[in-house]
Structure formats: C-alpha cells, structure tokens
Amino acid sequence: xxxxxxxxxxxxxPIKNEPVDLSKQKGCTPERNPITPVKLIDRPQxxxxxxxxxxxxxxxxxxxxxxxxxxxxxxxxxxxxxxxSDTPALLQYDMxxxxxxxxxxxxxxxxxxxxxxxxxxxFLARYPSYPLSTxxxxxxxxxxxSILGVERRRIYDIVNxxxxxxxxxxxxxxxxxxxxxxxxxxxxxxxxxxGELQYGELMTFFQHKEQDLEYKFGERKKExxxxxxxxxxLEFSEPDxxxxxxxxxxxxxxxxxxxxxxxxFLVSKTKIVTLDIAAxxxxxxxxxxxxxxxxxxxxxxxxxxxxVLTSLGLIKKVHxxxxxxxxxxxxxxxxxxxxxxxxxxxxRSPTSDPVPGTQRRACAPYQICxxxxxxxxxxxxxxxxxxxxxxxxxxxxxxxxxxQERQDEYSSKMINLAAVCRQKIExxxxxxxxxxxxxxxxxxxxxxxxxxxxxxxxxxxxQADVPSPSLPNGISSQAxxxxxxxxxxxxxxxxxxxxxxxxxxxxxxxxxxxxxxxQENNLRExxxxxxxxxxxxxxAQAAVPPATCQKRSxxxxxxxxxxxxxxxxxxxxQTMEQSDVPLSLVVPKKPFESLKAESTPxxxxxxxxxxxxxxxxxxxPAAPEAADxxxxxxxxxxxxxxxxxxxxxxxxxxxxxxxxxxxxxxPFLPQYLYVQPTAGLSSFNFLFSxxxxxxxxxxxxxxxxxxxVPCVMVPSAALASLPLFCSPTxxxxxxPVPDGSFSxxxxxxxxVSGLASTTPVFIGTTAVVTPKVSPAPSVDPQQPAHPTLHxxxxxxxxxxxxxxxxxMCVGHPVTLLKLQQPSSTPLTPxxxxxxxxxxxxxxxxxxxxxxxxxxxxxxxxRNASSVQRRLEISSTSPD
DNA sequence: CGATCCCGCCACATT
DNA sequence: AATGTGGCGGGATCG
Numbered sequence: 001x002x003x004x005x006x007x008x009x010x011x012x013x014p015i016k017n018e019p020v021d022l023s024k025q026k027g028c029t030p031e032r033n034p035i036t037p038v039k040l041i042d043r044p045q046x047x048x049x050x051x052x053x054x055x056x057x058x059x060x061x062x063x064x065x066x067x068x069x070x071x072x073x074x075x076x077x078x079x080x081x082x083x084x085s086d087t088p089a090l091l092q093y094d095m096x097x098x099x100x101x102x103x104x105x106x107x108x109x110x111x112x113x114x115x116x117x118x119x120x121x122x123f124l125a126r127y128p129s130y131p132l133s134t135x136x137x138x139x140x141x142x143x144x145x146s147i148l149g150v151e152r153r154r155i156y157d158i159v160n161x162x163x164x165x166x167x168x169x170x171x172x173x174x175x176x177x178x179x180x181x182x183x184x185x186x187x188x189x190x191x192x193x194x195g196e197l198q199y200g201e202l203m204t205f206f207q208h209k210e211q212d213l214e215y216k217f218g219e220r221k222k223e224x225x226x227x228x229x230x231x232x233x234l235e236f237s238e239p240d241x242x243x244x245x246x247x248x249x250x251x252x253x254x255x256x257x258x259x260x261x262x263x264x265f266l267v268s269k270t271k272i273v274t275l276d277i278a279a280x281x282x283x284x285x286x287x288x289x290x291x292x293x294x295x296x297x298x299x300x301x302x303x304x305x306x307x308v309l310t311s312l313g314l315i316k317k318v319h320x321x322x323x324x325x326x327x328x329x330x331x332x333x334x335x336x337x338x339x340x341x342x343x344x345x346x347x348r349s350p351t352s353d354p355v356p357g358t359q360r361r362a363c364a365p366y367q368i369c370x371x372x373x374x375x376x377x378x379x380x381x382x383x384x385x386x387x388x389x390x391x392x393x394x395x396x397x398x399x400x401x402x403x404q405e406r407q408d409e410y411s412s413k414m415i416n417l418a419a420v421c422r423q424k425i426e427x428x429x430x431x432x433x434x435x436x437x438x439x440x441x442x443x444x445x446x447x448x449x450x451x452x453x454x455x456x457x458x459x460x461x462x463q464a465d466v467p468s469p470s471l472p473n474g475i476s477s478q479a480x481x482x483x484x485x486x487x488x489x490x491x492x493x494x495x496x497x498x499x500x501x502x503x504x505x506x507x508x509x510x511x512x513x514x515x516x517x518x519q520e521n522n523l524r525e526x527x528x529x530x531x532x533x534x535x536x537x538x539x540a541q542a543a544v545p546p547a548t549c550q551k552r553s554x555x556x557x558x559x560x561x562x563x564x565x566x567x568x569x570x571x572x573x574q575t576m577e578q579s580d581v582p583l584s585l586v587v588p589k590k591p592f593e594s595l596k597a598e599s600t601p602x603x604x605x606x607x608x609x610x611x612x613x614x615x616x617x618x619x620x621p622a623a624p625e626a627a628d629x630x631x632x633x634x635x636x637x638x639x640x641x642x643x644x645x646x647x648x649x650x651x652x653x654x655x656x657x658x659x660x661x662x663x664x665x666x667p668f669l670p671q672y673l674y675v676q677p678t679a680g681l682s683s684f685n686f687l688f689s690x691x692x693x694x695x696x697x698x699x700x701x702x703x704x705x706x707x708x709v710p711c712v713m714v715p716s717a718a719l720a721s722l723p724l725f726c727s728p729t730x731x732x733x734x735x736p737v738p739d740g741s742f743s744x745x746x747x748x749x750x751x752v753s754g755l756a757s758t759t760p761v762f763i764g765t766t767a768v769v770t771p772k773v774s775p776a777p778s779v780d781p782q783q784p785a786h787p788t789l790h791x792x793x794x795x796x797x798x799x800x801x802x803x804x805x806x807x808m809c810v811g812h813p814v815t816l817l818k819l820q821q822p823s824s825t826p827l828t829p830x831x832x833x834x835x836x837x838x839x840x841x842x843x844x845x846x847x848x849x850x851x852x853x854x855x856x857x858x859x860x861x862r863n864a865s866s867v868q869r870r871l872e873i874s875s876t877s878p879d
Numbered sequence: 880c881g882a883t884c885c886c887g888c889c890a891c892a893t894t
Numbered sequence: 895a896a897t898g899t900g901g902c903g904g905g906a907t908c909g
Contacts, residue, residue: 111883111884111885111907111908112908114885114886115884151886152899160899173893174897174898254900275882293903297902300883300903303883304884328882
C-alpha cells in the first residue's frame, strides 16, 4: 500500500495532501483495513493524538503502539507529499517497513521518522508558500499537532522558528497566522543587515580563522564585538529575568536564536556556519566560560532550528573539515541577495558602510522600544494581533502593559522585533486598508529599517554625562546601550550614522510619534536597511497579507506609508485606536519627489514603527540582552562606536554624499511629525520632524548648528517623568561638507539641556554621534565644525512611562500637514522646561510654517538655522 | 563514541 | 486554577 501511496503521492505536490495520506496510513495499519477510503475523509479524526480520537483508537486498537506507527506513517506521508524528494527516500524506507513489518518496524520507527525536520516538512506542506494576500490562513496548533500526530510541544519548536522568519505570526492563543514566504526575503534582508552589524566582524573573523578561534573565540569575541554581545548585560539580564520576571526568557531563545543563527549565515562569506561556532557566538553572555553544558544545550537547540531551516530549504547540512577534523556545519542554500538593493547592501555591508549606522539605529530604536513594554503592548494591540513577537501574547487584546518591565529585557532581546515590526507594518498597511491596504501600503516596514537610526548617540551621551538619574529604569539604560551604535560615540567624530531617521518614542499613553523619514532615503541608501525596506515595502505590501489579523491595527502608529493616502487613514487609525487619543497625527510628507522612488515615502512612515521593531531585531543580536543593563551599556556603546567608526567613520560618505545630493534634490524629505493631541498635553504630543533637508543642514552646518530635527517627542506634561528622548544624532563633526550635510540632514541635534527638566523628550534621529555630550548644554565641543547640537539625552525616568508606539511616520514627502503643535507644542515646552525646550519646540512653530520647512529646502534651511540657533542659544551653548 | 536530537518534565506565562 | 508556552537537558539513536 505504502508504495502505492507513495507513488501517487510523489507525483503529487505539495500542498495539502495530508489528509489523504493519513487515511492511507491508517489503512496501512493492520488493524485498520488497509486502505480505507472512507477514512480519508475523516482524516482528522483519525489522528491518533487527538484526545478523543486517541481514546477511540486505543480502545479499538489493541495496541497503542500500533497507532503510533500509524501516526508515524502519516507523518512521513505528508512529507512525501511535500516536495522534498530527498525525504522520500527515507519515507520509503519507513513505509516499506511499516507495511511489511508492521510491528517491528513500527516499534522503532526510527527516530528519523519522528524528526523535527520531517515534521516540519509536513507542516510546511500544509500551507502554500505564497498564499494569496487576501486570504489569511490561520493555524491552530492543536489541530496541526493532532493532524501531524505529534505533541504540541513539537509544533512550538517549528512555529517558533517560522515565526522568527516571519512566515507565521502568532495571532492568539493557540493560533498562528500563516504568511508564507512572501516576506521572507525582506526578513532575511533585515537579518542580514542586523547580522552585519552585530556579527559582521565576528564572522569574518571566524571565517578566516575559524577553528582556532574556538577557544580564543571568547576573547575575540569580546574584543571584536563586545558591544554586541554585551555579555554583561546578558548575564545580568538573564538573571534578572529569571528572578524578576521571567518573562523575558521566553523571548529569548528559540526565536531569537533562530534569527541570530540565520544572521550568521547571511553575514558569512562562505555561507557555511559550523555548529560549534554558531553556538559560541550565540551563547550570549559570557561565553567564554560557558559551561560545557551550556554549550551543549545551545547546540541542541541549534539542531532544532537547523532542522526547521533545512525543511525550509534555507540551509543544508554539510561537514567542514578543518585541520582538526570534521565538524558539523550547515550551509546556507537560500537566497543570498535580496531583491531590492541588495547590491548596495552587500557592498556596504562589508565593512564600512553605513551598516554600522544602521545597526545603531536599529539598536537604538530597538532598545527604545524594548524598553517600554508598554509600547509593545500597544503596538501589538495596535497592530492587531500581529504577531509581533514582543507583543505576541498580548496580541489579542490588551494593550496594556502590565508587565512591561520585564519586557525590557526582553525586548531588548528581541530580536524579533524586526519581525514584529513588519507585522506591524503589515497590519498597518492593512489597516489603512483603505483601499487596499496591502498593496497600498507601503510597507512601512521598510521604513522601519530606516528608522532606526537613531540615537545612539544620544544615549551614550546621556549616560556619560548624565547618567544617572534619569534612567532609573532599565529603560533608559536600554536605550542607551543599545548599542547604539556606536555611532554615537563615535568619538571620532563621526558619527557615522546616517541619520536618518528619526523617530521617537513616547511614552505613555499618549503618545506618539514619529518619525521622519526622510532620511530614509538617505538612510536607505546609506544603510542597507533602508534598502531593504524599500524592497520590502514593496514586497511586503504585496505579500503581506492582511494579515493580521485581528486587530486592526490600531496602533498608535500610523504608518503612513503611503503617502498621501495613508495619511488620512493613519490618522483615522489612530483615532480609532484610541479614541482618546489625541493624536493626531501625522503627517506628512511632502513629497518630494521622492527622490527615490525607492525610498518611498511610505516607507518612511512605517519605518518609524517598524523601526523599532526592526531595530530590535538588529539590536538584539548585538546587544539585545545587554540592553538590560544600563551600566554596561555605555561601554558597549562605546565599543560599538568604535566599531562603527571603524567601519566607516566617514565611510558612509559616499553614500552619504549621495544621499545628500539626493536630498538636495529633494527638498526634503519629509518628516513629519506630529502630534498631538488634544488635550494635551497631558499626554504628549508631538512631533516632529523631519528631516532634514540636506541643504538645510548644510547650511546649518556652516554655522550654526544645524539642526535638523528629526523628530521629537514630547511627553506630556503630566508625565513629568517622561522622559524620553532621544536622539539624534548627529553630527558629524567635522566632516566635510558632505558629511555635514549628510549628517545634518539627518540628524538633528538638539540639545536639550532642559531635559533635565523634567520633561524631555525626544528624539533623534540620526545618528549622531556625539560622543558624549554633556547633558547640559552641551554642546559639543567636539563638534566645532558643526555646530550641531546634540541632544542630551535624557532619559526618561520613567521608563515605564514611555511607550513607543505609534509612530507615525511619514514618508518622506510629506508635508507636514499640520502640526498641531501649536497648541500642544507650546505647552509642552512650557510645562517642561521652559527655556530650552521651548525654544526647541517652538522653533518650529515659531518659525512659522512647519510646513514650509518641510516643504522646501530653502525654507528649511532657514528654519533650521534659526531653530538651531535658538537651540543653541537657549539650550546649548556651546559656544 | 561522537553527533543528533527526541521526548517530555516542569517552570513560567496567559487565561 | 487551568491551560498555553517553551526552556532545557537526559538519554536514546544514528552513523
């Protein structure tokens, strides 16, 4: 019989034949009649595992064992169905055995039959690789488990890995949403970017020297990538988690490990990663010392992940023979280049490029996000059920944030962020729904990437200068450390970061955000990420399903993506979300032409949100864990900075230049901002903007510090606590024009001396790097050339308060629409801190039209300059 | 005997 | 408290 089936099956294709198989299988069983057609129909029931079914089975069947066999058969069958030809062979064996020797064989169905890889194939065979966007397939874990005849635990293993690649997302308890591979390339791109940031050097290192490294590895690692690893953080964090809340743990492993593992491949030149190296790298924290047991456990997990990835056709097992001998390894056989601008990516990535910046950005955002669990939560809610990791559980409903704290750590860990982001994006997209959400929306996701930029610089600064107080929470720390990318630190002076993005976060309830996009373009170009984004966007749009689900997204954020259209929707969305919310949103964009089409406006918007997520991902790898710990961070960041610097202190220049040029062309990108609500203040509000015009920047650079601001956020007064901030970045100090412009554009600097005051806020975008700034007025001495300001970061004290959430983003092009600032803005400042802040805030307003700003470069410039001045004056006073 | 990795206990999270 | 999740590692199999 088996043979039979087999033959048939083989031809068949994939998709879902299982049922049939099952029936057949059953048939096989001695007990059963051989083949019972009828059963086919029933199939589901037949599954042994279902409780009820099982009972029946048991009863009816004399031996349970038998059943098992059956099950097994089933399992393999599906596999056969699936495409894998390879498998078939195995299957055949099994089949043969079964049929012939029922019992014997059955008894020992061989482990292979039960392997996770096989199971995964079966699982995958049930769903289309590229489902129509319209339909969303929901996966019931129980159902699948019973159908496949395995315990639910095993399904979790599979789903967790798939989730890390965004092939599925968790919608609700026991329910996952099947997305298929539409977004796979985007995800991979993201991971690649993130991976480069985090592991780029390492991998290179290993690859070259690999083996030796083993023991050395630890050292190296530290040296090389200390930042990312953040061992300390990890360590701490872990403990914390455990003790404190444990929540984080979950996030940790499989999902994250899976992403990291994939990153290693993507970053690896040879595309071959040995298990031991991967294990070492993935063991976060202090690996050196890693216990053998820990190592062993890690390897075990990697096998689990590898099995799933193998089933996905992304990797295959190989052996690497080194001097020492032969080591198990896996080779990446999936796509290497991702659509979109891969080129650039790759090119850059190598070393210097912007990548670092990206990371940083990512990290930062990430962290930020991470910090606030709340945010996540919200997001989630907002997203709707999306599966973002962070949110996951919450997905269904609540936006609350009860546990956020723990999340912090967690969040940081989260690599998943990225995924999340996407999802969010997707959702957002959908939401917009307007027309067709999917497509339309640009994927904000992409943008996300961009987003990242931020702030690292800020953080560092903060820490340095101000460390303390403010950040009590982890949050702050997280923010800080995120590693930012080093950029910030960069003491060198350069920040490399591109800037771009702005973003923001906010806390609390009200909040909002935004981001700016502009940079995106820049960023994108600069960063790979960006690129990705763009691509993704596209893809995503298409691909993305509507996903999501359930909730509409109501997130705060809106991603706007889409350009124009979106705006409204976004707003609506927000509104919807919370009615209360004040936000308003957003805006944006003007478009400038988009300069880059690629960049697409939409992306910008999205980006914000995504960014966070994205960042997270990125960050995570690097220092996700670390984030938790504040203290450490600084160090890390520094290191990172170094790193980044190394990569390209200037490096980016080329890219930057381009960018700048582009910018030039463009008037600007958009930025956006926004916000506020009503009432205000209480909540927060705000927003901002954008970006930068390059020109403006440039100008500024010239003398004034320029500012570009990307974004800002504000907290509400209420929150006194609020904290927040962020920032941007900045500057490039010295860089020549291009840089300057570049940076300028992107970054903004603000100083916020005020921050101290309570309020704070903000954000920044770009990267900057100022090394440390003092909190106060800091100016940066460093930056003589540019006058930029930095911001001091502030931290928010209350981490908790903050949330990030919704970002709205706008695409580049935005025009601002409106800012509501007027009212709100002013307030904020007031409440917060008068002077500086106000100035800061006001500036825009005062300037007049924000719009104008955005609109034209020229205007911007002017504005900027004026603004800057103010800032400087008021806040900073550097000189 | 080392490489794999299934299995399922059990802690933690979510309902 | 019940149920969902998923870390984790013993120890069985494979090669």
